[in-house]
Amino acid sequence: MLRKLLLAAGLVLGPLPAFAMDPITFNRVLATVKTYTADITQIFYCLRKDPEEAAFRYAILHFEIANGVKVLRANGSDDKQNARFIEAVMKGVSFAPADAKDAALDPQCEKLVNDFYVFNGTGRPLLVRLAFLPNKMP
């Protein structure tokens, strides 16, 4: 199959590195993703009615993944690990519709959104949270 051959050659999912990232470090990456997705899901809820930001929520997530994959690759991740990373981010984040209501979360929104704008606490981008990886994004 043409696609399988391309996959095997790394032409579809990117170049194949020689070895994988060590499991302990990769598990820390996945744990970081889990916290990030919980935080950003709340932030995206708070931004759901913001006329400027709501439209960019999916784009923000996409570029967070793009940056994350770059830094993972720089630290030796293989295609399987990259795929698990992408899956963990995409599966972990929920996008609240504009008419969603969460009375428990509403009082926290002002702080959550402010932290998001200043990259602080729960608002830290995924790339910043992956700063424990020794090699920086190329």
Added chain:
Amino acid sequence: MGVLPASAQTLDKAMFDRALTEAKTYATDYTLLFFCLRRNPELAPFRYAMLYKDIEASLRRLRVNGSDDQQNALFIETVLANTKVTPVDARDPVLDDKCQSTGIVTNFHEFRENGTALQLRLLFLPIKP
């Protein structure tokens, strides 16, 4: 937004509308495809990665054809909000039949019809990345 690379001009509205239509059709096709591939031991773990990579490659083509940040965001949203990735244990006899009748898995392996990658559905955009 600092995370979004800026581009110089806006992609022509008719072209962009066509790109969105392609994105919607792709999302429908790939929702079925991802259902059909859910138990494939080689490909199932890569479904989210395929989706991400396809969006990324398509964005490159949109950008060189003049798309702006707002258009890129709408394009990403159209794909991600409309594509569903089925869990491995999902069961749906109707969709099982559709996997067979549409030939989508074979088409996916051969890059054609309903199995065509998103970036290949945007070849009508004149400038190559």
